[in-house]
């Protein structure tokens with residue numbers, strides 16, 4: 680990775696105006712992915728002094744600043760209190776502790792990585808992204824949006840509903856990228872099924888979720904059927920880590936187990 684300039688932003692307005700100056704200027708969070716990509720930039724715009732590293736709450740939401748590290752996120756009592764610890768659990772699956780002390784929630788979401796544990800773990804819940812200049816988007820809307828978002832993620836807001844969650848990352852070794860990621864939630868008596876790392880960015884299996892939500896007391900067979908529908912409606916691909924067929928087999932097992940778990 681090469682850069683002509685390191686620029687410490689003094690405010691969101693300052694960071695945004697610097698970002699607009701040159702298409703080769705880039706926002707810098709933990710810098711881990713930027714470094715790994717090894718590209719050349721004009722200016723790296725450091726967001727670390729803007730006070731975006733706090734987690735707070737209102738009556739309805741938990742608000743997570745974009746510069747909160749994955750480690751602070753997973754250890755936060757507010758995050759742990761949500762959905763039976765499922766969101767925090769998903770973040771604990773990323774690399775090692777030293778790594779998570781640097782990687783940020785903002786960098787994890789804005790990258791829209793196809794392998795993201797963090798995104799898969801958040802997607803079943805009601806999560807809104809807040810940007811500068813003023814703009815907000817639901818997480819799913821952001822993931823489906825095809826263009827480039829030339830704005831700064833300020834924070835994410837997670838609704839505090841009562842519910843349960845399940846997360847499973849299937850990986851070959853402890854520090855690996857996932858072969859497939861599954862998240863399932865049961866919130867306000869509604870199930871949501873999410874599959875990530877197919878290897879494509881996480882997506883909600885809407886047909887499968889609707890199917891299981893249409894049944895008043897679903898049985899194991901209904902969970903098996905929902906898992907089948909999910910793997911039919913979402914696209915799965917081969918890559919060097921696993922075949923499409925293997926991913927589908929794994930997804931079917933863990934979706935069924937996730938549904939069983941959150942239905943207890």
Ligand SMILES: Cc1cc2nc3c(=O)[nH]c(=O)nc-3n(C[C@H](O)[C@H](O)[C@H](O)COP(=O)(O)OP(=O)(O)OC[C@H]3O[C@@H](n4cnc5c(N)ncnc54)[C@H](O)[C@@H]3O)c2cc1C
Pocket residue numbers: 705706707708709710711712713714715726745746772773774781782783784785786787788789790792794795796797798830831832833854855856857
């Ligand atoms: C070797 C390696 C292995 C990894 N393994 C996993 C894994 O197994 N599972 C997993 O889920 N993740 C994994 N990740 C991703 C990691 O968890 C982080 O998501 C990633 O490093 C980005 O976070 P960062 O803070 O380093 O962001 P950066 O590298 O600083 O930034 C990433 C991108 O986000 C943009 N950005 C950052 N902050 C903002 C903001 N506030 N507003 C707008 N844009 C912003 C940057 O401009 C850049 O384009 C891995 C990353 C690496 C390098």
